[in-house]
Amino acid sequence: MARSIQIMGLVGTGVMGAGIAQIAAQAGVEVRLFDAREGAAQAARDNLAGTFAKLVAKGKITQASADAALALLKPVTRIEELAGCDMVVEAIVENLDVKRGLLTQLEGIVDAECILATNTSSLSVSAIATACQHPERVAGFHFFNPVPLMKVVEVIDGIATEPAVSDALLDLAKRMGHTGVRAQDTPGFIVNHAGRAYGTEALKILGEGVAPKGDVDRILREGAGFRMGPLELFDLTALDVSHPVMESIYTQFYHDPRYRPSPLTRQMLVAGRVGRKVGQGFYRYENGQMVDAPQPQPVPTVEQLPPVWVMSENAGDQQKLVALVKALGARVEEGERPSDEALCLIAPYGDDATTAATCFGVDAARTVCIDLLTDLSRHRTLMMTPATRPDMRDAAHALFARDGVGVTVIRDSVGFVAQRVLAMVVNLACDIAQQQIASPEDIDQAVRLGLGYPQGPLAWGDSLGPRRLLTILERMVDMTGDPRYRPSPWLRRRAQLGLSLRQAEPSAV
Numbered sequence: 001m002a003r004s005i006q007i008m009g010l011v012g013t014g015v016m017g018a019g020i021a022q023i024a025a026q027a028g029v030e031v032r033l034f035d036a037r038e039g040a041a042q043a044a045r046d047n048l049a050g051t052f053a054k055l056v057a058k059g060k061i062t063q064a065s066a067d068a069a070l071a072l073l074k075p076v077t078r079i080e081e082l083a084g085c086d087m088v089v090e091a092i093v094e095n096l097d098v099k100r101g102l103l104t105q106l107e108g109i110v111d112a113e114c115i116l117a118t119n120t121s122s123l124s125v126s127a128i129a130t131a132c133q134h135p136e137r138v139a140g141f142h143f144f145n146p147v148p149l150m151k152v153v154e155v156i157d158g159i160a161t162e163p164a165v166s167d168a169l170l171d172l173a174k175r176m177g178h179t180g181v182r183a184q185d186t187p188g189f190i191v192n193h194a195g196r197a198y199g200t201e202a203l204k205i206l207g208e209g210v211a212p213k214g215d216v217d218r219i220l221r222e223g224a225g226f227r228m229g230p231l232e233l234f235d236l237t238a239l240d241v242s243h244p245v246m247e248s249i250y251t252q253f254y255h256d257p258r259y260r261p262s263p264l265t266r267q268m269l270v271a272g273r274v275g276r277k278v279g280q281g282f283y284r285y286e287n288g289q290m291v292d293a294p295q296p297q298p299v300p301t302v303e304q305l306p307p308v309w310v311m312s313e314n315a316g317d318q319q320k321l322v323a324l325v326k327a328l329g330a331r332v333e334e335g336e337r338p339s340d341e342a343l344c345l346i347a348p349y350g351d352d353a354t355t356a357a358t359c360f361g362v363d364a365a366r367t368v369c370i371d372l373l374t375d376l377s378r379h380r381t382l383m384m385t386p387a388t389r390p391d392m393r394d395a396a397h398a399l400f401a402r403d404g405v406g407v408t409v410i411r412d413s414v415g416f417v418a419q420r421v422l423a424m425v426v427n428l429a430c431d432i433a434q435q436q437i438a439s440p441e442d443i444d445q446a447v448r449l450g451l452g453y454p455q456g457p458l459a460w461g462d463s464l465g466p467r468r469l470l471t472i473l474e475r476m477v478d479m480t481g482d483p484r485y486r487p488s489p490w491l492r493r494r495a496q497l498g499l500s501l502r503q504a505e506p507s508a509v
């Protein structure tokens, strides 16, 4: 049924439609532009002429290729002029009834072979297709904003979609220079589904008072390696967009606690503090610039460091931590039990500092924990018990700041900040793989390109260690009783068998 696409119809020439038209025309596809608003299609073409001129001026494309692409953009004033297209993609208003109406109207115009694609980001592709006589020709073609720069597109199979239709869209994506990833029609598809973990877990940490906003952002940016802190990211995306998405995904998954949104952002939304575009979100902005960027915690001055008794969960961690403490100039106590003066330094996974101190039978007042999951040469997170003495906290802070690496001290929490966020990011990606929403490879590509994470979450999980992540999650679920943290079977089985999280399963037949 599907065929190679040479002529694309594009309905809705707004932000997304114009971007899709641009990359299609640059790939040599004729694009017929239609918009319900009079003059909008022509205006989109005129704007794209300006875009091409800028790209030529910057030396990104040649004049000849700009001329060729522009010649392929053909505004039309009547929707009937889309007859003869190989496919039509709609990027109109995000409304189920309106999209259904458009697709049924298009079925009366285009020929039987024509693919109908929707750029919806939150509606069900199957639901949009139900009104069609031939739902098998309908698929999702979900781009990200800005389309020319976000080089990934999700190709969504609805319940009825003919596989050849999605194959043709994947082929077109490749010709347009984008990575096509294939996903089943499920809430949030891949990117908006996988992206739930980062923000919601950060909000939960903030809500529990584990650390203030600036510290949460710093730990995840500097320690874990995310490009932006989650709260800075909320400010950029704006809560009038992201809070409803969190609520919608949560509702669509029948209140699975994995996706639970936070009352914090609901309240901010109601108060109009939606982010950078209004000058106030988690942070304040003037002319788009943050004006109240939180400062790193000041390093305390400590005259004399106490001896340090070190306890970690395995020999490798123990060696690493002892070597670091010695290199920073502290005396390490090698005895089985700490002396009465010692700072008790513990490196737990998943446990909170209180549990760690109790497990190892050491004085909670002299206990400070350190997060070993992230790279200690970039950032160090220290965690106190509710009983930790200020002099012990300051001694640990001063010690770990001695070589200039940033240190953040947080209150007690299961899994620090980075452990719990990273474990949730990987665990959710594992669930997406388990549900066969997409292949492990496509999950990693989609998240890396769509969310800008330094690695795909499954590859990231492999480098952090599936067994270690499993331990973190098991302890978190144990201690909090919150099924939000239940380990995905995909993660648990691969951790138990020593397999990669990218390992797909053989089919049963």
Ligand SMILES: NC(=O)c1ccc[n+]([C@@H]2O[C@H](COP(=O)([O-])OP(=O)(O)OC[C@H]3O[C@@H](n4cnc5c(N)ncnc54)[C@H](O)[C@@H]3O)[C@@H](O)[C@H]2O)c1
Residues within 6 Å of the ligand: 011, 012, 013, 014, 015, 016, 017, 034, 035, 036, 037, 040, 090, 091, 092, 093, 094, 095, 098, 102, 119, 120, 121, 122, 142, 143, 144, 145
């Ligand atoms: N903006 C994003 O970041 C983003 C990202 C991914 C997907 N999407 C999805 O893409 C679609 C379009 O979003 P956008 O941000 O480009 O919107 P937009 O408001 O910039 O553009 C929509 C265009 O569609 C036209 N239109 C509306 N109803 C129409 C109809 N019945 N027939 C013909 N034209 C009609 C409007 O005149 C407008 O020009 C939505 O489904 C949205 O959810 C948006």
